[in-house]
Amino acid sequence: MDVILLERVEKLGAIGDVVKVKDGFARNFLLPRKKALRANESNKKVFEANRARIEADNASRRSDAEKDAGSFKDASVTLIRQASNTGQLYGSVAVRDLIEALEADGHKVAKNQIVLDKPIKSIGVYEVKVALHPEVSVAVKVNVARSPEEAEMQAQGVDVMASMFERDEAGFTEDYDPNAEPGATAEVQSDDARADGEQAQG
Numbered sequence: 001m002d003v004i005l006l007e008r009v010e011k012l013g014a015i016g017d018v019v020k021v022k023d024g025f026a027r028n029f030l031l032p033r034k035k036a037l038r039a040n041e042s043n044k045k046v047f048e049a050n051r052a053r054i055e056a057d058n059a060s061r062r063s064d065a066e067k068d069a070g071s072f073k074d075a076s077v078t079l080i081r082q083a084s085n086t087g088q089l090y091g092s093v094a095v096r097d098l099i100e101a102l103e104a105d106g107h108k109v110a111k112n113q114i115v116l117d118k119p120i121k122s123i124g125v126y127e128v129k130v131a132l133h134p135e136v137s138v139a140v141k142v143n144v145a146r147s148p149e150e151a152e153m154q155a156q157g158v159d160v161m162a163s164m165f166e167r168d169e170a171g172f173t174e175d176y177d178p179n180a181e182p183g184a185t186a187e188v189q190s191d192d193a194r195a196d197g198e199q200a201q202g
Contacts, residue, residue: 065133
């Protein structure tokens with residue numbers, strides 16, 4: 001289907017461009033959200049007659065968005081979540097969680113402005129795009145951790161999961177006894193040695 005864009009649409013074009021899109025995309029997204037009109041003769045005339053107003057509206061919305069973007073400078077939110085030892089969250093961080101966290105910090109955002117390709121499912125620091133306007137977007141740092149201390153470490157650039165695995169590995173190497181039978185732990189070995197010693201004395 002050919003449509004006339006009423007605002008800039010990423011990867012498609014700018015206001016007034018006539019572009020060919022899949023019918024489903026036009027019917028389910030562009031047309032109901034008033035981002036485009038079907039490109040027929042009457043709509044082309046309507047668009048041209050209103051072009052100046054449409055462009056002026058867009059420019060004023062864009063300048064509002066640019067002002068808002070200033071308040072997002074270095075914006076970051078911290079979400080404390082329960083997670084397994086491997087850092088996998090019990091559940092996930094979705095758009096709704098991000099909106100609540102941003103609003104708590106005084107940023108007003110709509111659901112359709114948060115660009116989250118897939119839910120966040122493990123702890124770590126993520127960069128999430130917030131599209132305040134088709135031509136203005138900002139990046140928000142999202143720090144997902146199991147405790148405020150962990151969030152603080154991640155904010156300083158520490159890879160919490162990597163440092164945890166290093167700790168675990170170090171723990172295992174200390175208990176290794178080169179003389180132990182394969183599969184026997186140091187404890188079992190020392191019990192056997194004690195039993196042998198008692199028999200020798202008897």
